[in-house]
Amino acid sequence: xxxxxxxxxxxPYQGGKPIEELERELGIKxxxxxxxxxxxxxxxLKVVKAMKLSLKEIHRYPDGxxxxxxxxxxxxxxxxxxxxxxxNGSNELLELVARVFVCKKTDEVIFSQYAFVVYxxxxxxxxxxxxxxxxxxxxxxxxxxxxxxxxxTKLIFVANPxxxxxxxxxxxxxxxxxxxxxxxxxxxxxxxYFEYLNINDQAIDWLNEFDNLIITRTFSKAYGLxxxxxxxxxxxxxxxxFINRVREPFNVNHxxxxxxxxxxxxxxxxxxxxxxxxxxxxxxxxxxxxLKLSYIPSHANFIAVKFSNxxxxxxxxxxxxxxxxxxxxxxxxxxxxxxxxENTYLLQALEKIL
Numbered sequence: 410x411x412x413x414x415x416x417x418x419x420x421p422y423q424g425g426k427p428i429e430e431l432e433r434e435l436g437i438k439x440x441x442x443x444x445x446x447x448x449x450x451x452x453x454l455k456v457v458k459a460m461k462l463s464l465k466e467i468h469r470y471p472d473g474x475x476x477x478x479x480x481x482x483x484x485x486x487x488x489x490x491x492x493x494x495x496x497n498g499s500n501e502l503l504e505l506v507a508r509v510f511v512c513k514k515t516d517e518v519i520f521s522q523y524a525f526v527v528y529x530x531x532x533x534x535x536x537x538x539x540x541x542x543x544x545x546x547x548x549x550x551x552x553x554x555x556x557x558x559x560x561x562t563k564l565i566f567v568a569n570p571x572x573x574x575x576x577x578x579x580x581x582x583x584x585x586x587x588x589x590x591x592x593x594x595x596x597x598x599x600x601x602y603f604e605y606l607n608i609n610d611q612a613i614d615w616l617n618e619f620d621n622l623i624i625t626r627t628f629s630k631a632y633g634l635x636x637x638x639x640x641x642x643x644x645x646x647x648x649x650x651f652i653n654r655v656r657e658p659f660n661v662n663h664x665x666x667x668x669x670x671x672x673x674x675x676x677x678x679x680x681x682x683x684x685x686x687x688x689x690x691x692x693x694x695x696x697x698x699x700l701k702l703s704y705i706p707s708h709a710n711f712i713a714v715k716f717s718n719x720x721x722x723x724x725x726x727x728x729x730x731x732x733x734x735x736x737x738x739x740x741x742x743x744x745x746x747x748x749x750x751e752n753t754y755l756l757q758a759l760e761k762i763l
Contacts, residue, residue, distance in 0.1 A: 426732050437730050441754055443745040444734040446572070446602075446711045448633035450685060450748075452668070453678035456634070459671040463664045471663035478666045481673050482641055486613050491646040494653060495661045499601055499627040499640030500527060502652070503566070506623055506642070507531045509651045510564045510595055514538070519557050520566040521549045523574050523738055525599065528566045537563070547705050547713070547738075548576030551586040558594065565590065568599040570606070573736040573743045575707025580611045587619050595648065597623045601640075602709035604631035607683055613643065620645045628665075630710060631682045632672040637665040686710050689746035696756035700763060711745045713738065722762060729758040 425444030432440055452460075475495040483490045496502035504527070511518060516537040520528040522544040532539045538561070542553040548571060558565075567586075570577045583598065590596055596619075598612060603626055612624055627640035639661050642652065672678070693712055697704050704714045716722045719740040726733055731754065734743040746752065 425734050428732065431727060431732060435728065440730045440732065441747065441751045442732045443747050443751065443755060444732045445635070446630060446709070446745045447635050448630060448682055449746070449751060450633055450682060452633045453672060453675045455675050455678070456668045456671045460664050460668050463667040466663055469663070471659050471661065471666060473659050475661055475666055478661070478669050481670045485673050486610070486643065488613060488616065488643055489646065492616065492643050492649055494642045494649050494656070496640045496642065496656070497660050498629055498638040499599070499625040499642070501660065502625050502640055502642045503527055503597065503599065504531050505652050505656055506595065506597055507535060507564060508655050509648070511535045511537045515561050516563040517559070517561040518564045518566070519554050519562060521554065521571070523547055523571070524566065525568050525572045526737065547574045549578050551578065551582055555586065555589055558591065562594050565594060565596045566599060567596065568601070570602045570708040572601065572709065573711070573738065574705050574713055575709045575711060576705065577708040583612070584615065587615060587622060590621065592621050595621050595623055597625060599625050601625070601627045602630055604679060605683060605686055605710055606708060616643060616645070623648060628669045628672055631679060633682065634665070634668055634672060637668055639665040639669045685748065686746055689749065689752050692749065692752045693744065693746060693756070696752070700756070700759060711743050713741045713743050715741050725762045726758055729761070731755050731758050
């Protein structure tokens, strides 16, 4: 079969191991999954109620333009509806943006070492060239990224907070970076974990100054809707129009749209999400310190922890009924923040294994 040469060396994206799969393999129950940066609270009760009401309309196609959801996001961020694009998770939008701007083998895409695994995957799938800037203390070195820019540069990805390291670049650093990037080069600011920061939303204001800026966000993390796959981007109306040309029709289902609209209005749930995450992060940091494990200080809902033998620890944790995530970093495991009880069980399992 004459498959595209660019995909022959690709390995499919591997999500965190499903709970059901581990239970089948080992014949165990009550497995704890701390692998996929999911919200341990579950969905908001208000959202669940709205989802149930939405089911009476599932025999019909969803609104392909997602007008009501875009209207809610527009009011939430105070941006024009024409600047918003919807995706099957923000992950789809990362791919759609790449499809808009990356066309030839000579095209180059810049991202950081230890960045989100989807960036190299989509670059390779499109047959383009990845230009990887070396990390700076496991985080982004924006100056190193600037040095990689040339006439072939077609796209730049910056995740902030970054996955899988949890590192954060300050708003001032990002702004000064955007000033120096040529206006012809789109910059994707991937903010999947933005809501956990609980800071002023300066990035949205930058859209008034930078026509090449594309901000992506998701309802999968702080809003607890990972299973529904709904995310969005905010950018210039021109780029949003390009994205709309290449996306699949009806790419966000009806129930997901209804749930996301409700989630935006449930401020109490978002506040509780942040509280549980902040408390859990401190709990894990204290536990890892007690166990004499080094970790990267995180600004997201996960933490990268270093071991002398990460894969052995990973497999041992599976036998204890705890799923974490191996990552493409030397002897690190990425561990999502769970409930207080889940965090306690993880720390107890690690103490037993170590």
